[in-house]
Amino acid sequence: MSERRDITINVPVLARVEGEGTLDLHIVGDRIEQLRLRIFEPPRLFEKFLEGRGYRDVPDMVARICGICPVAYQMSAVHAIEQAFDMDPGPWVRDMRRLFYCGEWLQSHALHIHLLAAPDFLGFVTAVAMAEKFPEEVRRGLHLQELGNAIIRLLGARSVHPVGARVGGFFHAPRPEDAAALLARLRAALPDAEALVRWVASLPVPDDVQDFTCVSLRQPNEYPMNEGRLVSSHGLDLAIRSYREHFREFHAPHSTALHSSLDDQPYLVGPLARLNLNLDRLPEPVLGNLQATGVRFPSTNMFHSALARAVEIHCALWEAIRLLEGYRPAEPYIEATPRAGVGYGCTEAPRGILWHRFEMDEQGRVVNTDIVPPTAQNQARIEQDLHRSLSAFGLDHAPESLRLRAEMVIRNYDPCISCATHFLHLNLERQ
Amino acid sequence: MKALVLGVGSPFGADRIGWLAVDALTPHLHGVADLQASDRPGARLLALMRGYECAVIIDALQGAAPGSVHCLRRDQLAASSLQAVHSFGVADALALGEALGELPARVVLIGIGAGEGDVPPPVDWDVLAHLVRSRLSAENPRDSD
Numbered sequence: 099m100s101e102r103r104d105i106t107i108n109v110p111v112l113a114r115v116e117g118e119g120t121l122d123l124h125i126v127g128d129r130i131e132q133l134r135l136r137i138f139e140p141p142r143l144f145e146k147f148l149e150g151r152g153y154r155d156v157p158d159m160v161a162r163i164c165g166i167c168p169v170a171y172q173m174s175a176v177h178a179i180e181q182a183f184d185m186d187p188g189p190w191v192r193d194m195r196r197l198f199y200c201g202e203w204l205q206s207h208a209l210h211i212h213l214l215a216a217p218d219f220l221g222f223v224t225a226v227a228m229a230e231k232f233p234e235e236v237r238r239g240l241h242l243q244e245l246g247n248a249i250i251r252l253l254g255a256r257s258v259h260p261v262g263a264r265v266g267g268f269f270h271a272p273r274p275e276d277a278a279a280l281l282a283r284l285r286a287a288l289p290d291a292e293a294l295v296r297w298v299a300s301l302p303v304p305d306d307v308q309d310f311t312c313v314s315l316r317q318p319n320e321y322p323m324n325e326g327r328l329v330s331s332h333g334l335d336l337a338i339r340s341y342r343e344h345f346r347e348f349h350a351p352h353s354t355a356l357h358s359s360l361d362d363q364p365y366l367v368g369p370l371a372r373l374n375l376n377l378d379r380l381p382e383p384v385l386g387n388l389q390a391t392g393v394r395f396p397s398t399n400m401f402h403s404a405l406a407r408a409v410e411i412h413c414a415l416w417e418a419i420r421l422l423e424g425y426r427p428a429e430p431y432i433e434a435t436p437r438a439g440v441g442y443g444c445t446e447a448p449r450g451i452l453w454h455r456f457e458m459d460e461q462g463r464v465v466n467t468d469i470v471p472p473t474a475q476n477q478a479r480i481e482q483d484l485h486r487s488l489s490a491f492g493l494d495h496a497p498e499s500l501r502l503r504a505e506m507v508i509r510n511y512d513p514c515i516s517c518a519t520h521f522l523h524l525n526l527e528r529q
Numbered sequence: 530m531k532a533l534v535l536g537v538g539s540p541f542g543a544d545r546i547g548w549l550a551v552d553a554l555t556p557h558l559h560g561v562a563d564l565q566a567s568d569r570p571g572a573r574l575l576a577l578m579r580g581y582e583c584a585v586i587i588d589a590l591q592g593a594a595p596g597s598v599h600c601l602r603r604d605q606l607a608a609s610s611l612q613a614v615h616s617f618g619v620a621d622a623l624a625l626g627e628a629l630g631e632l633p634a635r636v637v638l639i640g641i642g643a644g645e646g647d648v649p650p651p652v653d654w655d656v657l658a659h660l661v662r663s664r665l666s667a668e669n670p671r672d673s674d
Contacts, residue, residue, distance in 0.1 A: 225625060227628075
């Protein structure tokens with residue numbers, strides 16, 4: 099007699115990202131009959147909120163889409179609007195935006211590694227329990243996270259929903275003494291970042307090799323953050339304005355979030371995809387430190403995402419130091435001259451590419467906008483991974499084990515729901 | 530004694546009660562404590578409290594009479610009564626700080642009933658100021674334990 103198990107995993111999502119998520123898992127006998135990850139994504143609403151608003155309002159509004167990666171939303175938006183206005187803020191602003199982004203990667207990645215991912219790999223239920231056994235590692239992680247926050251504050255005045263960015267640049271240029279003080283702290287932390295990479299490489303992660311398509315930005319001579327061309331591990335190479343020619347969003351009946359596909363297939367965005375596609379763009383000391391761990395990239399083990407995050411922390415720290423070493427205050431912005439037009443922005447949020455399209459009118463008001471966040475892009479890939487990972491894990495495992503494995507798989511993507519997946523509930527019905 | 534009064538929560542809606550508290554307390558605590566508001570700091574709470582011997586944390590409280598002021602114990606926080614909308618909330622941050630040995634010598638937790646609506650309820654700020662002053666001068670070495 100076949101056994102039917104109806105498993106529902108509820109993912110109560112952070113209120114500040116206005117989201118809700120649920121994993122519905124139906125197992126019949128030895129196969130998954132239905133697996134649906136439902137995530138509600140807020141940017142759908144923000145797109146309408148933005149219509150009719152002036153360009154000056156946009157950076158503060160889009161920052162509210164996410165409390166963990168507000169810099170990414172601000173950067174994609176200002177790049178898109180500046181393209182629509184045919185503006186070039188110049189090299190100083192470009193450098194400071196890259197520095198700003200380094201701060202966001204540092205704080206977001208450090209948070210995920212130490213409070214979310216590492217407890218999974220080390221067998222702790224919570225980060226607090228892990229901290230009792232690994233206090234130095236957690237302390238180091240929180241220190242790196244705080245350095246990221248300090249970089250964001252330097253340019254954005256505050257680390258959550260920063261207010262320093264504007265179309266054309268920043269509202270103020272950091273004082274040289276503040277930049278120098280931060281530079282000293284960043285330099286002192288370099289050994290911490292190197293040690294972090296070694297530590298994460300040593301964590302016992304499942305050996306889970308999969309076949310998936312990686313998508314990221316790529317730059318001629320630097321690791322991508324604020325700009326670049328869209329590339330994939332299957333040979334895609336296109337300008338960001340051509341995104342819609344290959345990437346499609348569609349409504350899945352079970353979800354209020356839009357799913358995304360690349361040429362009708364799921365794809366991965368985020369640190370593992372970025373590192374796989376940009377290994378040769380890492381600063382040499384960062385690449386050398388990674389290679390010394392013995393872990394080989396490109397990697398198709400999804401659980402190497404945590405190591406990719408650690409490498410990007412090292413990369414961001416190294417880049418932030420480089421950018422601050424030559425720091426001189428300058429005119430922090432250029433004035434915008436609004437004109438009617440369409441512009442595109444695509445930047446590498448901590449969780450992957452964040453694509454924006456803004457149409458502006460001649461007064462500089464938003465006519466319409468299109469925002470594609472990384473979590474929505476990864477949603478189909480997460481479902482694909484869950485199908486494969488849970489089947490490989492063994493569907494005959496106890497419901498609690500299945501739930502924990504599903505949480506681990508989901509959390510590994512660092513989706514905006516990742517924190518809440520600690521609260522997954524499993525209801526098992528046997529027939 | 531170096532003291533911090535920290536209002537936490539969203540700056541919007543009823544959750545902004547921590548921010549309103551900091552505004553209301555500022556004239557009462559000049560020279561007595563540093564005051565700061567923070568939008569759901571999560572683990573960053575530890576960095577905000579670093580260097581202080583005493584921290585008074587004020588947050589919105591669900592399930593209490595609107596506008597009522599309560600001094601809470603740490604174990605009451607575990608029930609997620611504070612509006613810790615990020616899942617790594619005040620209780621988690623304090624537990625992490627405890628595990629790492631990084632808490633100020635004294636941590637005082639104050640919750641204010643936020644009510645059900647989007648607008649913060651009226652609060653008797655004089656009552657809150659009196660409570661905060663009394664806790665700052667209390668002899669109890671670890672109020673939150």
